[in-house]
Amino acid sequence: xxxxxEYADAETAAAALALHVAxxxxxxxDSQERTVLVVSGGKSPVxxxxxxxxxxxxxxxxxxTLADERWVPPDHPDxxxxxxxxxxxxxxAAAARMVPLWSASATPEAAAQALxxxxxxxxxxxxxxxLGMGEDGHVASLFPDAPELQEGLRTAEPVLAVHPGAxxxxxxxxxxxxxxxxxxLALLVSGEPKARLLERALGDGPVxxxxxxxxxxxxxxxxxxxxxx
Ligand SMILES: O=C(O)[C@H](O)[C@@H](O)[C@H](O)[C@H](O)COP(=O)(O)O
Numbered sequence: 159x160x161x162x163x164e165y166a167d168a169e170t171a172a173a174a175l176a177l178h179v180a181x182x183x184x185x186x187x188d189s190q191e192r193t194v195l196v197v198s199g200g201k202s203p204v205x206x207x208x209x210x211x212x213x214x215x216x217x218x219x220x221x222x223t224l225a226d227e228r229w230v231p232p233d234h235p236d237x238x239x240x241x242x243x244x245x246x247x248x249x250x251a252a253a254a255r256m257v258p259l260w261s262a263s264a265t266p267e268a269a270a271q272a273l274x275x276x277x278x279x280x281x282x283x284x285x286x287x288x289l290g291m292g293e294d295g296h297v298a299s300l301f302p303d304a305p306e307l308q309e310g311l312r313t314a315e316p317v318l319a320v321h322p323g324a325x326x327x328x329x330x331x332x333x334x335x336x337x338x339x340x341x342x343l344a345l346l347v348s349g350e351p352k353a354r355l356l357e358r359a360l361g362d363g364p365v366x367x368x369x370x371x372x373x374x375x376x377x378x379x380x381x382x383x384x385x386x387x
Pocket of ligand 1: 200292296297
């Protein structure tokens with residue numbers, strides 16, 4: 159059962175999430191050499207990235223990777239890697255090691271194959287996974303209208319290529335199984351247009367309709383929704 163935390167505005171939710179994530183990662187780094195933070199892209203996480211970058215942490219022992227990536231190189235304005243580098247890996251946080259999903263492979267399928275050993279080498283469980291929720295209920299790049307949705311929800315492979323029907327760019331997405339290999343999950347959602355959607359996502363209905371439900375419903379990993387209208 160997901161824990162719903164409501165804040166007055168997006169900035170306050172982002173600050174609270176940054177404290178939550180920093181505390182979680184610090185707890186790992188007190189008892190192990192390295193830990194992994196997995197983040198999504200999109201617009202919502204920018205204030206969270208800035209707030210987290212200001213947190214005192216042993217950044218040089220932190221590995222940052224993405225829940226999903228658009229099939230564009232890092233110098234493209236839609237690149238999630240570029241977003242993370244610009245807003246999170248700044249100041250002391252620049253010492254963290256970034257593990258990108260994009261590579262100069264011929265296709266997203268080839269990039270997914272190349273990522274298998276890279277992701278297998280990351281310490282498990284991840285310290286923290288932070289996700290957003292798209293206006294169609296997608297999470298990471300598990301889109302309701304993508305032909306690969308069932309595969310993403312069921313495969314034991316770590317990552318897959320996704321071709322969403324409407325959203326721009328093919329994607330690379332961690333599979334649901336991999337997103338759940340974490341000590342903790344947080345979902346950052348804000349804005350009135352997503353209020354009704356979040357209510358529906360937390361209610362009954364098929365996962366295929368709103369894939370975010372797969373994360374909200376599972377009981378293996380604690381999940382908190384940082385919500386601001
Ligand atoms: O690359 C992406 O698009 C994301 O990783 C995606 O899953 C995102 O989290 C949601 O689409 C929410 O995006 P917004 O924050 O822009 O609404």
